[in-house]
Amino acid sequence: MLAWLRLAETASPPLKFIPSRRSFSLLGLVLGAALLAGCGPAGTPAPKVSAPPAVVIDTDRYTKESIGEPFEGKPWISHVNIVDLDRDGRADILACDDKLNGIVWLRQTAPGKFAESTLMAGLSSPVHVEAVDLDGDKDLDLLVSCMGEVFPNNDKIGSIIILENDGRQNFTKHIIADHITRVTDLRAGDFDGDGRLDLAVAQFGYDQGEINWLRNLGNWQFESHNLLNLSGAINVCVADLNGDRTLDIVAVVSQQWEEIHLFENNGMGQFSDKILFGSTNEDFGSSGISLCDLNRDGRPDILYTNGDGFAYADPGKRPWHGVQWLENVGGGAFRYHRIGDLPGAYAPVGVDLDGRGVMDIVCTSGFNDWKNPDAVALVAFKNDGKMNFTMHVLARAPIQLITCAAGLLDGSGKPSIVTAGFYSYPPFDRMDRITLWRPKAAR
Amino acid sequence: MAMTRRHTLVFLALGIVLGAAGLFGHRIVNRHAFVARCIPALPPLGDRPAALAESLAGAEARARSWLPATKGLAELSRLYHANGFYPEALACYEGLRRLEPANARWPHLQASIITNFGRLDEALPLREQAVALAPDYIPARLRLGDILLKGNRPADAAKAYTEVLRRAPGDPYALLGLARCDLTANDWPKARERLQEAMAQNPDNIGVLSLLVTVSEHQGDPATADSLRSVIGRREFSDLPDPWVDELSEVCFDAYRLSVAAAIANAAGNRTAALDLLDRAIALSPNASSYHRQAGQLLLDDHNYGAARNHLEKAVALNPTDSDAWLRLLDALRGLGQTQAVVSTLLTGLSHCPQSPSLHLEYARWLKSANRFDEAIAEFRYGYQLRPSEASPLVELATTYLTVGRTDEAVAALNLALERQPDHPTALATLAFIAISQNNEAEARRRWEQIRRQPKTPAAVTSSLQQAYQQQFGRSLP
Numbered sequence: 001m002l003a004w005l006r007l008a009e010t011a012s013p014p015l016k017f018i019p020s021r022r023s024f025s026l027l028g029l030v031l032g033a034a035l036l037a038g039c040g041p042a043g044t045p046a047p048k049v050s051a052p053p054a055v056v057i058d059t060d061r062y063t064k065e066s067i068g069e070p071f072e073g074k075p076w077i078s079h080v081n082i083v084d085l086d087r088d089g090r091a092d093i094l095a096c097d098d099k100l101n102g103i104v105w106l107r108q109t110a111p112g113k114f115a116e117s118t119l120m121a122g123l124s125s126p127v128h129v130e131a132v133d134l135d136g137d138k139d140l141d142l143l144v145s146c147m148g149e150v151f152p153n154n155d156k157i158g159s160i161i162i163l164e165n166d167g168r169q170n171f172t173k174h175i176i177a178d179h180i181t182r183v184t185d186l187r188a189g190d191f192d193g194d195g196r197l198d199l200a201v202a203q204f205g206y207d208q209g210e211i212n213w214l215r216n217l218g219n220w221q222f223e224s225h226n227l228l229n230l231s232g233a234i235n236v237c238v239a240d241l242n243g244d245r246t247l248d249i250v251a252v253v254s255q256q257w258e259e260i261h262l263f264e265n266n267g268m269g270q271f272s273d274k275i276l277f278g279s280t281n282e283d284f285g286s287s288g289i290s291l292c293d294l295n296r297d298g299r300p301d302i303l304y305t306n307g308d309g310f311a312y313a314d315p316g317k318r319p320w321h322g323v324q325w326l327e328n329v330g331g332g333a334f335r336y337h338r339i340g341d342l343p344g345a346y347a348p349v350g351v352d353l354d355g356r357g358v359m360d361i362v363c364t365s366g367f368n369d370w371k372n373p374d375a376v377a378l379v380a381f382k383n384d385g386k387m388n389f390t391m392h393v394l395a396r397a398p399i400q401l402i403t404c405a406a407g408l409l410d411g412s413g414k415p416s417i418v419t420a421g422f423y424s425y426p427p428f429d430r431m432d433r434i435t436l437w438r439p440k441a442a443r
Numbered sequence: 444m445a446m447t448r449r450h451t452l453v454f455l456a457l458g459i460v461l462g463a464a465g466l467f468g469h470r471i472v473n474r475h476a477f478v479a480r481c482i483p484a485l486p487p488l489g490d491r492p493a494a495l496a497e498s499l500a501g502a503e504a505r506a507r508s509w510l511p512a513t514k515g516l517a518e519l520s521r522l523y524h525a526n527g528f529y530p531e532a533l534a535c536y537e538g539l540r541r542l543e544p545a546n547a548r549w550p551h552l553q554a555s556i557i558t559n560f561g562r563l564d565e566a567l568p569l570r571e572q573a574v575a576l577a578p579d580y581i582p583a584r585l586r587l588g589d590i591l592l593k594g595n596r597p598a599d600a601a602k603a604y605t606e607v608l609r610r611a612p613g614d615p616y617a618l619l620g621l622a623r624c625d626l627t628a629n630d631w632p633k634a635r636e637r638l639q640e641a642m643a644q645n646p647d648n649i650g651v652l653s654l655l656v657t658v659s660e661h662q663g664d665p666a667t668a669d670s671l672r673s674v675i676g677r678r679e680f681s682d683l684p685d686p687w688v689d690e691l692s693e694v695c696f697d698a699y700r701l702s703v704a705a706a707i708a709n710a711a712g713n714r715t716a717a718l719d720l721l722d723r724a725i726a727l728s729p730n731a732s733s734y735h736r737q738a739g740q741l742l743l744d745d746h747n748y749g750a751a752r753n754h755l756e757k758a759v760a761l762n763p764t765d766s767d768a769w770l771r772l773l774d775a776l777r778g779l780g781q782t783q784a785v786v787s788t789l790l791t792g793l794s795h796c797p798q799s800p801s802l803h804l805e806y807a808r809w810l811k812s813a814n815r816f817d818e819a820i821a822e823f824r825y826g827y828q829l830r831p832s833e834a835s836p837l838v839e840l841a842t843t844y845l846t847v848g849r850t851d852e853a854v855a856a857l858n859l860a861l862e863r864q865p866d867h868p869t870a871l872a873t874l875a876f877i878a879i880s881q882n883n884e885a886e887a888r889r890r891w892e893q894i895r896r897q898p899k900t901p902a903a904v905t906s907s908l909q910q911a912y913q914q915q916f917g918r919s920l921p
Contacts, residue, residue, distance in 0.1 A: 046480030047537030049530045073798060073829070098832055101863075124863060125832050148864060149832060154672065155899075157864050179865055207653040207675055208660065208668075229626075229657045256650060256680040259593060273627070278593025280586060281559040282682045283703075306561070314733045316699060319527050320559045338560065426764070 053340060058380070058392040062417065062437035068095075068106050068116040075099065075433035077420030078150065082407035083131040085140055086169055091407050093418055094119075094142070095434060096126040098150055103129050103142060103163070111411030112438060119171055120163055124148045132188045134197050134216075139165040147182040147204065151424070154206035158182035160199070162220065174220045181205035189238040189247040191215070192269035198222075200249045202233035209233050211251050211261070215269060227263050227271055231255045237291045239300045242332035250276070250302060254286035260304065264332055276326055276334045277304070285309060285321055287366065287402075292350025294359045295387055299328035307345030309367030315425045317343030317368050323361060323381060339381050339389045343368045351406040351415050353439075358385045362394075362417055364401035370427050377401055378419060378437070398432035400424075414439040474542065478512040481538030482519065483531040491526070492727055495696035498522055513542050520552070525691040527700065529556050547577030548687055554586070555688050563590050574603075581611050582685040588620045597624040615645040616683045622654060634658055647712065649680045669898035681710040692720060698728035702737055709741055717741055732762035739771050748778030759792070766792065766799035773805060785809075800829035804836055811839075816847045834864035841873060850877060866893070868900040872908060879911045887912060891920050 076098035085092045085105060093106035093114065102121035106114040119142070128145040135141060141164050148157025159178035163171035176199070185202035192198065196216040203210045209231035214222035232255030241248040246267040253259045258279040263271040279286075285308035294301045307321040322341040326334040344367030353360045361381040368375040377399050381389040394417075401419045409416040417437040482503055488496055499522055505515025520535030522528075536553035543549065554569035567590050573583040588603035601624040607617035618641035625634035638655040641648060652675050659668040692704045705720035721738040728734060735758035742751035752775040758768035769792030776785045786809060793802050807822030823840035830836070837860035844853035854877060860870040875890035891908065894900050912920045 046477065047534040049483040049534045052530075076832075101831060122862060124865075152677070154675075155864065155866060157866065159865075207649075207672070208657050210657075226661075229661055231653065231657075256682075275593055275595045277561070278563070279558065279561045280563070280589040280593060281561070282680065284559070284561065314699075314702070314737075316703075319529060320561070322560070324561065336561065336564070338562065 054390055056382075056390060056392045058394055059396070061392070061394055061440060063440055064395065065436045065438065066432050066434070067093075067114045067418075067436045068104065068434045071431075071433040073099070074423035074428055075421050075431060076150070076423070077403065077433055078125075078127040078422055079129060079403045080405050080418050080420045080434065081129055081131065082405045082409065082418060083140065085131060087140070091409055093405070093409075093434070094129045094131065095420060096129055096144075098125055098127070098422075101125065103144060105169070106434065108409065112409065112436070114436075119169070120144075120173060123161060124157065124159060125150050126161075127183075128185045130187060132197065134162060134188060135164065137165075137167070139167045141165050142171065143186040143188060143199070145183040145186045145202070147184060149182070152206050153182065154208065156180055158203060158205075160186060160201060160214075164220075176214065176220065176222050177224070181209050184233060185235045187236050187238045187249075189249075191247055191249075191265055191271075193246075193267055198269070200236040200238050200251075202236045202251055204233055204254075205231045206255075207231055209253075209255070211236060211249075211253075211263075213249065213263075213269070213271070225269065227251075228253070228261060228273060230257050230259075232257055232286075234286060235289045237289060237302075239291050241300060241328060243299065243330055248332075250289065250291070252286050252289045252304065254284075254308060256282040258282060258284040258286050258306075260286075260289065260302065260326065262332060262334075274332070276302070277336055279306070281320065283318060285318055287346045288348060290348050290350065292359055292361075294325050294350055294361075294383075295327065296357075296359065297328075299330060301328045302326040302334065303348035303350055303361060305342075305345035305348045305363055307342065307366060309344055315367050317365075321345050321367075323348055323363055325361075337387070340391050342379060342391070343375070346402045347404045349404055349406050349417075353380060353382070353406075353415060355414065356385070358383045361389070362404060362406055364404045364419055366400060366402040366422070368399070370399050370430075375399070378404070378417070394437070397430035398435060399427075399430045409436065410438045412439060475507075475509055475512050477542065478506050478516050478538065481516055481535060482506050483523070483534045486528050486531055492696045495522070495526060498694065498696070513539070516542070520549075521691055521694050524552060524556065525693075525695040525700075526697050529560075532556060545576060547573045547575075547580060547583065550576070551580070551583050551586075551687055555685070558586070558590065563594055566590060567594070579610060580687075581607055581614065582683060582687070584610075585614070585616050585620065585683055586685075588617070592620060592623060592627075597627045600624055613640070613644040615641040615648040615651050619648070619650050619654065622651075622658075626658075631658055631662055635662065646674075649675060649678050653680065673898070679710050681707060681712075684711065695723075696727060698724040698731065698734060701727070702734055705737065705741075714741055714745060730761055732758040732765050732768060735761065736765060736768040736771060739768070739775065743771060743774055743778070746778065748775045751775040752779065759795075763795035766796040766802055769796060769799075770801050770805065798829060800826045800833075800836070803829065804839070807836075807839065807843075811843055811846075816843055819843050820847075832863060834860040834867045834870065837863065838867060838869050838873070841870070845873070845877075850881075853877070866897045866899075868894070868897050868904070871897060872900060872904045875908055876911060879908070879915045882915065884916055887916075888920070 077095050078098050079096040081094045082091050090108040092108050095104050097104050101123050103119045104116055105119050106116050109115050123146050125147040126144050127147050130143040131140040144161040146159040156179050158180045160176040160183055162174045181203040184204045187200045188197040190197055198216045199214040201212045211228040211233050212224050212226050214224050230253050232253050234252050234254055236249055236251045238247050242264050246265045248265050249263040251261050259275050260277040262274050262276050265271050285306045287305045287308045289302055289304045291300045292303055304324050309315045321343050323339040323345050325337050329335050344365040346364045346366040348363045350359045360383050365377050376393045378395040380392045380394055382392055398421050400421050400423050402422050404419045406415045406417050420434045421432050423431055502515050502518035505511050506519055516535055520532050523532035536549050539549040550569040551573035554566040557566040570587040570590055574587050584603055584607045588600045591600035604617040604620040607614050618637045622634040622637040635658045638651055641651040652671050656668045656671045695701055701720045701724040705717040709717035721734055724734040735754040739751045739754035755768055755772035755775055773785055789805055796802055803822055803826035807819045810819035820843050823836050827836040837856045841853040841856035857870045857874050860867055871890055871894050875887055878886035909920050
């Protein structure tokens with residue numbers, strides 16, 4: 001450009017700028033090119049819409065069977081757990097029945113055959129039961145979390161109950177704490193290294209809630225230590241999560257917080273809190289966590305569902321409901337991975353469904369568009385071994401499932417699944433109380 | 444051919460005009476081609492309303508035209524975002540960010556979708572970009588603070604919240620965020636100070652009040668905690684207003700989403716907006732009872748019983764098994780003073796919803812008020828069987844037993860109620876009255892101790908108890 005101007009100046013008298021046609025055209029082109037430079041996103045690749053993930057319809061995979069007592073009305077089973085309670089070599093099923101306000105035991109009397117009995121009634125809205133030998137007498141005691149009222153309530157009506165086993169599955173009730181914010185989960189672990197099993201407690205509350213650990217002083221006496229004061233705690237899980245050979249606590253907090261907290265233990269019952277994950281979507285709908293070494297690297301990972309649809313308007317699904325895992329990368333650090341979308345996702349369970357040596361994930365839907373007969377109720381996210389997951393639809397009914405467990409229940413050597421229904425909003429059809437899903441013969 | 448100076452200037456001007464035209468044309472061609480590549484394929488619309496399909500088609504046509512292409516793409520992004528087609532909306536926003544790199548709205552809206560799915564690491568740079576482009580748009584800064592706090596970076600979050608306060612003094616969400624940062628540092632007094640400041644300026648922010656209850660309890664101030672609890676009542680936390688996101692509901696054609704938006708608007712105190720949104724939901728889905736029920740509830744809260752009745756009658760006509768709608772309709776009729784209609788409506792509701800514990804409870808109350816005590820007792824018992832976790836039907840059953848002199852049964856029912864809800868104020872107070880009337884001072888004092896720890900006991904009840912105790916035992920309660 002400058003060279004051209006200099007040439008023009010030497011070829012023409014001063015003040016007589018007479019460009020040729022050729023130079024005029026060139027001027028236009030140069031001006032145009034100069035002005036055009038950097039004027040738009042030409043050549044940049046256009047954004048792409050991600051393709052919807054593949055879904056496999058796999059509804060023939062399991063045989064469905066209602067187990068336990070027949071029901072009338074609307075079942076309210078808030079939790080199921082698989083454990084060999086009587087240590088007879090066969091896994092049994094424990095359930096929290098909030099119509100009965102009690103804990104029921106479905107004893108496996110023969111492979112795949114169950115007989116139900118009530119272990120303890122008169123509990124105040126029990127919502128989680130864990131079996132552990134808390135007193136070291138070689139039988140399984142039951143840790144029972146009682147909300148006092150399942151539906152929203154900010155009163156201090158929760159309680160922590162331990163049912164002490166006499167070795168013959170007769171239970172004595174110990175009230176460890178009552179008149180406290182509503183309790184949703186209770187797990188055991190020796191947090192202070194004194195040889196006694198202590199407790200980690202999630203207290204949902206409503207506007208106020210908390211997460212505590214209770215030091216076991218012996219003789220069914222416990223001393224409470226606060227870890228976090230936020231409402232909406234749903235689950236606490238216990239494991240060595242940072243690889244320092246002491247038991248840590250991880251908890252999910254819902255309500256408006258929507259966070260997962262790791263409480264790292266120094267081995268003496270002193271914990272430091274850090275947030276592993278948090279959503280800024282206050283309607284994210286955290287619904288549960290569980291632990292599982294999903295990638296089989298020797299470190300426990302966190303499975304996490306968000307599918308609670310009990311907010312604002314009528315209960316229902318949200319587009320962001322789904323399943324994710326927090327990969328334990330060591331040293332107390334975790335990496336977030338979304339696994340897939342699932343309306344109303346609840347109760348994530350890690351299980352090797354096919355005996356392939358890779359962990360799959362089973363979970364349920366508690367809040368879906370139940371008017372749509374194609375809405376899914378039970379799914380598996382099958383792992384290809386490289387941590388790529390494909391959703392398999394296992395069942396569309398019964399609906400409104402907020403709990404499930406997986407284990408060896410029918411003598412086939414392959415894991416079965418147990419689900420249960422909690423029917424608190426319409427529609428009140430396609431109901432079942434406790435359902436056993438047994439794998440069909442060789443596929 | 445020699446040219447005059449005038450000709451030279453004309454040619455020069457012409458060259459500039461042509462160059463500018465070339466530039467303009469190139470930009471249009473370039474932009475048009477880029478926008479065309481950004482337009483996502485139309486997703487399956489299923490049973491979505493025809494109006495949505497028409498709006499999408501119109502927006503896409505504008506996006507494919509020459510001059511308003513960017514505007515058309517922006518319209519398309521709004522429609523996809525508002526109606527839950529998030530992958531399509533994200534593709535539009537990605538294109539819009541490149542077309543209008545100085546517009547903060549695009550990274551902000553893109554981040555709002557990504558964060559809804561929990562992908563905060565991806566959203567963080569978008570939030571930072573939005574803040575840089577629109578430094579005075581407070582929701583963007585608050586969202587940035589929230590992401591940093593949830594990402595375990597409380598010091599950086601505190602900086603973001605502090606910057607909000609510099610621009611919007613007293614912002615309750617910034618103060619709430621700062622209080623949470625203080626709590627991560629275990630600085631409870633500072634957190635309390637911030638929350639009190641927020642409450643002073645925004646006494647209705649439930650998030651602030653709720654955390655202040657927790658902090659007050661932690662600091663050994665149960666009186667403040669109890670007082671705040673009563674202020675909170677059953678109100679729920681509402682998310683911060685974000686006009687760029689909130690205005691998307693203007694182009695929402697999904698009735699359920701509109702109903703959720705209405706509930707959020709109502710929780711934020713904007714009932715008019717909530718009712719407008721519900722009107723649109725009802726227009727889109729006229730045969731769904733739940734939107735009429737929701738509108739009826741909002742109108743009941745406004746004491747607009749006539750309008751509430753209209754909606755609720757439509758709700759039960761559309762779905763006679765909607766027991767909640769029947770209950771609300773009873774409230775509307777009571778508000779209108781139509782006593783006879785209440786009874787007939789209650790019976791009709793029960794005939795359609797024979798398993799509804801709440802309707803049975805209503806019926807039991809009516810029977811009791813009509814002095815049909817035996818029938819009332821049977822109804823209360825049946826209501827309790829239908830929902831055994833609740834204490835209130837047992838308490839009402841007990842008071843009915845007392846009315847007919849069946850004290851032992853009343854005490855049994857009250858004790859059962861206390862198993863369900865250990866601090867039930869009416870159950871405790873009734874048991875205390877019974878103990879006083881039976882001259883059982885030890886039991887009366889035991890119950891009194893429980894009542895004193897229950898802040899929900901009405902002052903009139905505690906006063907009556909004190910008087911009854913004084914009369915019976917000749918001394919005051921401690």
